[in-house]
Every structure is written in structure tokens, then in C-alpha cells.
Amino acid sequence: MQTIIESDYEALSERASEWIAKCVSDKPDAVLCLAAGATPVGAFRKLVSMAREGKVDLSKCRFVGLDEWAGLGREDEGSCKRLLYEEIFEPLQIPEDQLYMFDACSEDLAGQCQAMNRRIETLGGIDFMLVGAGMNGHIGFNEPGTSFDTYAHVANLDEVTQQVGQKYFTKPMRLRTGVTLGLRHLAESRSVVLMVSGSHKADIVERIVNEGISEQLPASLVRKHPNGCLLLDSEAAVKARKD
Template sequence: MTIQRYKDYDSLSSAAAYLVWRQIKQKPDSLICFPSGDSPTGMFKFLVQYAKEGRIDFSRAHFVGLDEWVGMDKNDEGSCSHYLHKNFFSLLKIAPAQVRFFDAKVADLDRACQEMDEHITNLGGLDMMIVGIGMNGHIGLNEPGTDFNVYAHHSALAPVTIDVAKKYFTQQPRLTEGITLGLRHLAEARTPVLIASGSKKAGIIAQALNGPVTTDVPASIFQNLPNTQIFLDHGAAEKLNKE
């Protein structure tokens, strides 16, 4: 586990974008998992800039979305896939064949999970899986109590997750369940990446990276993943033990 501390969010975002840039340079057909939310927005801005300047070519890369609110897809404003299209895929006109999201509107969610697992396996596994961290330590929508060995799955959302999610919607939907890549995917990714910013994340970051490894704090799995890259700005790192 390598922890990188940066003076501010912009520096963190630039460094995270450089990590993706380096991955694509080394393996143009990489399979990368992208998250939605506030934390990766700056990274996407840098990556879009690099691509438009001709410094990076995503034409051979493949992407999967980390998670989705059950009952939503890219046409629903506030959904995870809508965010990723708005902030990255649509801006660079990434071909639809390069991108896979959960179909969170189907009746058979177990089948949707199985299809995502098969898709990742067929592409040779995740080269890079980038995630943020929830206020309760969740990764993707792997809520507290999730088994570290689970692949894609769907489950009930924690109350704090539902409360935090409200900011993404202009009209409040009824959020009850999420569908997500599993913590086993994170463990098997060749490069797992965590991005966190702001003082509001400092407490859970310290708990996840300095506390006991437990399913009560899903993000504590990072302590068991030697290839992990952790990107924190000053605020997020302020309660972390000095190394």
C-alpha cells in the first residue's frame, strides 16, 4: 500500500490522472474501472485535457463503471453512469463498445452481476480499479458487512449512503438498493487505486488505513492489497498516522 499525500485537490487530481496516463501508455488496451462522485471529477478534467491535446489515446482502452443505483441508467440525471458519460465518455466520444455499465433496470439483477463478472473475465481482468470512499467506509456500493471475497452483487444501501446521495439529484428518487463491483474485484485488480479529498473524509480514512482490517469498514481491505495506490489531499490525510 503506497500512500501519496498532496497539498490540495488539484495536485491530487493531476497525480491520479498521470497514473491513468501511464497505464494507457504502457498498455493501450487496458481495462479500467472508473467511479462516479466528487472525488474523481478533477482527475477526469485532466484526462479529458490530455486526450484533447493528443497526449493520451483511449481508442483501444476498455472501461467499466464501478456501480449504479438500482432502477437507474445513463438517462437518469444523478445516476453513476450519467455522471461518467457527462464528465468523461461523452466529452471524448468514447465508443459505446468500449464501455460497460451495470444494467440496473433489469428484473434479474443477479444475472446483470454475472454478466459484468463475465465481461471482466473475458477482457483478462481489471488492470486498474479506481474508487473513492464513503463516509461509512464503503467502496463502490459495498456497504459495511460486505464479504471481502464477493464479486459483483446488489444489496441494500446504508442510510448514510442514501443521505449523501441526495446531493446528486434535483428531484429526490427513492434509493433503496445498489449494484456494484465487489471487493474481490478490487483485490484482483492489477492496480487498485483509492482517491479521497477533504477533511470530511479524514476520520474514515484514518479508520480504514490505520485501524483493524474488518468488513465493518470495507475500505480497510486496502491494508491487505500491496499494489494499492492511495491518493489523498491534505484534508483527507490530516488524521492519518505519519509514516
């Protein structure tokens, strides 16, 4: 695993957007999986600016959703789908037939996961994943204890995830389950960047860097990826071991 430390969030976002652009330049119809959440928004906005300036063309890319809160859809406050539409898909006018997202409002969430697994296989796999690490070290909704061999599945959310997730909503929400790609998808992706920002993530970054690779710390799986990168700003990296 490669580790890159940028000076601040602005530089971190710039680096992440350039990484995505390089992937698309190499493969214009790349299959991208971009995490929703606060951390990657800066990268998304820079990527949109690059596209509008003609520096990158994402019009042929296919996009696969990483995760979603059970019961929430595109119009719901705090949904992953809503953020991705607002920050990426709508500004870049990505056609709907190039978007492959979970329908977390479905009564058959397990069926949604099976359909997502088949879709990713049909697409030929994921070329690039931009993911984040939760306060408990989760990736997507792959909570501590999730098998590294798991594909898309319905996840019972850890208490930490339930609590931290409230920040995306203006009123208290009952967040018990979600749907998510599995850690096997991450392992099989051709390239993955784990993007982490802020001093509040310093403790979990320290664990990712210094602890053993374990299913109790899902984000540690990135260390095994042949094309994996831990991308940090200086605040997130403050407790990481310096080799």
C-alpha cells in the same frame, strides 16, 4: 499499500490523472474501472485535457462500470452512468462496444451482476481501478459487512449511503439498493488507487489508516493490495497517522 498526500484537490486530481495515463501508456487497451462521484471529476477533466493535447490515447481502452443506483439509467439525474458519459465517454468519443456498464433498470439485477462477472473474466480482468471511500468506508456499494470474497452483486444500501447519496439529486430520492462490482474484483485488479478528498473525509481516512483490515471497513482492503495506493489531499489526511 503506498500512501501519497497532495497539497490540495487540484494536485490530487493531477496525480490521479497521471496515474491513469501511465497505465494506458503501458497497456493501450487497458481495462479501466473508474468510480463515478464528485471526487474523481477533477481527474477525469484533466485526463480529457491530456487526451485532447495528444499526451494520452484512451481510444482502445475498455471501461467497466463500478456501480449504479437501482432503477437509474444514463438519462437520469444523479446516475453513475450519466456522470461517466458526460465526463469521460462522450468527450473522448469512446465507442459503445468498449463500454461495459450495469443496466440498473433491468428487472433482473442479479442477472446483470452475473453478466458483469463473466464480462470481466472475458476481458482478462481489470487493469486499473480508481475508487473512492464513502463516509462509512464503503467502496462502490460494498457496504460495511460485505465479504471480501464477493464479486458483482445487488447491494442493500446502508443508511449513511442513502442519506449522503441525496447530494446527487435535486429532489429527494428513494435509494434502497444498487448494483456493484465486488471487493474480490478490487483484490484481483492489477492496480488500485483509493482517492479521497476533503476535511469531511478525515475521520474515515483515519480509520482506513489506523484500524485493522476488516470487512466492517471495506476501504481497508486496499491496504492488502500489492499495487494499492491511498491518494489523499492534505485536508483528508489531516488525522491520518504520520509514520
